[in-house]
Structures are given as C-alpha cells and as structure tokens.
Amino acid sequence: MKELVINHDMINETTTAKLLAICPFGAFMMENGKLSVNAACKMCGLCVRKGPAGAVTLVEKSFEPGIDKSLWRGITVFADTTEGRIHPVTFELLGKARELANAVNHPVYSLLIGNNTQSAAQELKHYGADEVFVYDNPILGTFLIEPFAAVAADFINKIKPCAMLVGGTNAGRSLAPRIAARFKTGLTADCTSLEIKPNTDLVQIRPAFGGNIMARIITTNNRPQLCTVRYKIFSGPAKQAEPSGKITLMEIDSDKLQSRVKVLQTTSKEQGIDLTAADVIVAAGRGIKNKKDLELVKELANLMHAQFASTRPLVEAGWVDPRQQIGLSGRTVSPKLIITVGISGSVQFVAGMKGSATIIAINNDKNASIFNVAHFAIIGDLYEIVPRLIQKIRTSRELVA
C-alpha cells in the first residue's frame, strides 16, 4: 500500500505555489483552507521527487509478499487465426518471444485455439515455438470471446506462462483484456518495444499520458504478464526450413465453452485498401488546406504506384477513409518508402510508421517533429514542391516513351 502524504508543517504560500506548478495533472487543491490531493492524481511521484524536499512523501503502509516468479515459465504467443490461416503478427511475436525467452532462459510457447488446427500447428513449428499448445474443438472454429477466454484461462492455469504476447488485432484486443481482468494482472496495449529483466519482468514501452512521451511499464507482482502489439511493429523471423519443437494437445470440457454471443452471419469486406501490405506510401497531413487539394497527393501516389494514406485529423474531418489512416488508432505500416506530405508527426502517427525503411518528409516547419524520424527532411512548401514533382515525373516518363 502506497499513499501520498502532505507534510502540513512545511506547507506555506511558497511551497503551495511550487506544488501547484509542478503537478502536471492539477491534482493539488485547497480544501477548507488546507492543501490536499484529489482524484486527478496519477501517483506519478513528481511532487515527491521534484517538489520542495519533504513537503510530500510517498508512504509505504504495509508490506506485501511478492509472488514466486520462478513458478511462471515460458514466453507465450497467442496464435491469431482466421479460418485456419495464421495472422502474420503471430510470426513477428514469435520472433520477439525468442529474443525475450533466450535472455531469461525460458521456452517459447504458442497457444493455438481453433478447429481443424493441424496445418496451423505445423506451421507454427517453423517459426521457433518450442511447444505449441493446441485446443481443437468445433465450437472454437470461429472467434467467440467467451469460449476463447475460457480456453486461455485454462491454458494459463495449467501451464503458468511468464508472459503472453497477443497481436493487436480486433480479436486480440478483445481477448487480452478479458484474460487480464480474469487474472487481475497487468496488460499493456500497443507496445512499441519489449525487453525483459533478469527477474523476468517484461519491460513494455508505449506512448503514454496521451502525449508525445514514452513510458516503460512493468508488471512487478503479477503473472502472467500480458501485452498487445500491433502488426508490423516487430519484424518477422525467417521461416525455418526444418520444423522444431513439439505439439501438445490440450483438453477442455465442452461445457466450459458456453457462449452468450452467437455469430449469425459473416460477410467479407470490400477489398481494396490494405495499407499494411504496401511497399510505397504517400501520406497527407494537416498541411493540406482543403479536401480538393488531397487530389494532389493522391496523384503523386498514383504516379509512384503507391498507396495513399493520411493522419488522424484528415480522417476525423471526413476527408479520408478510416482504413487509410496511419497511426496508433489506425494502421501500422512499414513500407520500403513513405513520403509524408504536410505531416507534423504526432507521436501516435510516428508510432504507426517509424518502421518504414526510408522516410522522406516534406514540411514547411523546420521544427516539425516528423523531421526527428525522417531520413530525408525536405523543408519547404508542399504546394510548391508536389505539383512540380508531379510535373517532373510526367515529363521524364514522356521522354522515355
């Protein structure tokens, strides 16, 4: 138990002013003439570390026994499948799981849930899983939240994995929180980097406090440790020619697989936009002044046989299809080349594209944060550069023709 305690002997006008200024969440308030902390407090401890010495202290009220972390072994990857096909994020996570597992000398596990899973299980053995745990049942042929959560819980209870990495797909982002709540354990969404400490605490890094800063998040006294990672954040390992590891069939009572959700119908979405598979992307941001000017960027994309994409504000303005949004709340992409046009580079956007092999940024503000990640920073007005570039590409092609 930790609690912030204000040392009222030290509170005067000066120290109060300092504390009010230091708290980024505005959690200090005057209540009946006394300084107090309200529910806006995030327990970040800044007032303790950076405030007037001794004015606020973090008091540990009782000792909590730690869990025995050595009982929890194995870095598990949830195998995300649709109709027997494995989502590629699974392979990327297996690659990362191998790194993490080697660092603490743990095995790599994969949890495969489905129906007629034989070929998927075999395929997982080509990506470095030491043991693939398979739950195969006709009820599990389609993703249903309750049966899948029941199976994952059964797996955790029997195998006691140290950590579970889940792909940030719609299914994964529905399943992971369900399991975390059931085991009252930590879950970190959309991690952009993962490391592991010698004591097996997973170091999960993601953007935090809704801002352009990053946080290292750890789960110090709960297991399993859960996190989700978006597709294309990590690079996938090469497929091993020879399979390795073993397959273990798991049993679960069918009456544990009850579902209060019924799938009535499944329809394919219209095909077309798939940013995540694009090799070249041309992306537009708020530097575009109105909707019709988007055509300029789209024309450049067409000429380059590239996919057109945008940032969140243009999607929110209704100018662009949400499937064309790059960023934490959109798609994560890692093309060979991305050209950003009039994009300032919020941390959320950058998290969705910083894996791109080459980043060319065009922006007229030399201080734009996109230039921090760009390999080529072109400081100039997009309205002057893009039309000229289009013209130049056209001319060059006419010459060739």
Add this chain to the structure above:
Amino acid sequence: MKILVCIKQVPSTTSVEIDKVTGVLKRDSAESKMNPYDLFALETAFLIREEKGGTVTVLTMGPPQAKLALQEAINMGADDTCLLTDRKFAGADVVATSYTLAQAIKKLGPFDLLICGKQTTDGDTAQVGAEVAEFLNWPHATNVSHIESVRDKYIDVSVNMEHVIQKQQISLPCLITVEKDIYTPRLPSYKRKLQTINQPVQVMTLKDFIDQDEHHYGLNGSPTQVEKIFLPSHTTEKQVMTGTALELTDHLFELLTAKKMI
C-alpha cells in the same frame, strides 16, 4: 431498457513535454473535454432509448472537475449521471479502473446494456470496456459498427473484424464498445442546459462500494507500474534539404530516381 454509458474526461491537448532541465512533465493546457469517442457511445444509447424507451445513465471516474463532462452528457440527453471520485482511485491502471467501474455499475444497476466508446484519446488502450465486461461476467463485443436490432433478451450488432463483418447476436445484459462514426452525435441542447441546470450529479466514493478494500483500487490495485517516462528516440542520421522550391523538387526527384521509386 436501462442503458449505461461510460465516459471519460480527457485533456484538450495531446501535447505533453518533459522539461529537459528538471525532468518535470508539462502539459500545455489544463483544459479538459469529453473523450471524443464517447460521443458516439452516447448517441448510440440515445437512439436505442428513442426506439425502445427506458433511461440512459452516464458514469465517469475522475477528479471533481469531471462533473463538466457529465454536464455535457446531460445537455445531450442523459437522464442520470454518476461521478466516481476518490483519492483512493488515483493512479489506477486498466485493471483497477475497470474494477472500480464494475463496482459502481453493480451499485447503480441493474442495467440491460452498457455502451463504451472505442477508446480514449489519452490512454488510447481500448481495453477498459472488455475488462469491465469480465468483472461483471457479461458477454461483450468490441468494434461494433452498427446496431441491427434490440430485443428484450438480446441485441443484434455488426462487428468490424478487420477483414470481415460479423453479425452477432448477444444476450442481454451485455457490453458493447462502438466504432467512431457509428452514428453522428447530436449537439448539446441549450434548452436542455437551462432545464437541467440544477440537476444534481450523483457522487460515489469508495465508501459507497460493496468491496471497500483499498488494495483493489487506484495505484495499489494496479498490477502495472510506470517505471519511467522519457522522450521518444529519434533517428540521428538524416539529410536535411533546404532551398528554393525548384531546388528541393530537383533533390527529391533525384532521390526518388536513385531509390528506383519512379
């Protein structure tokens, strides 16, 4: 039909900085607003109420000033509101937040349907909805893109599963999180604002809960800890190009040609 909507007050700006000298986190503005994704949850609730009758209750957890977000919900059409505020809730991660909300929902209920927005703009985790459903032992669906029909015992919804759309029938009570743009949110009504100006906001603290064990709430009930915050790392090797538009275009053209991209 008794509907509950969970909302959150978020900072108006996402621009946060770390003072390089002191290491202190700084926000540009202390202003707050309702999480924009919650507007879609509220609109969905109002549309269902219009068709099926019933009430819409709005719940939020936060500091005392989060009352403003509830006031906005009332102006849009909410029947009741409840603010969960207690220093003991401070520093809650996803698990502790969801557990706190579930405790409040058990006290405020029973409800038939719980609706949340897709995610918040500050936490951005999109996980609280599913965790609340687990703590209530209700079924849930995330990424709901359309309400097909609402009956007494179940609700039919369309769920966006990336490559496919699933039509699901879910037994009530259940929790759904709705996609942005599911329905266009209505604007707060000035007339309603005048009518409801004295409507009190119900306030709940830990003392109102069935489970009053402080270990389950706030920082103490949070399995995750933020070990450190830092500025994102930046690419160091980069080529900066300045000059006239003509020069820049030439540079860019040469660069793209060299990379065999045009």
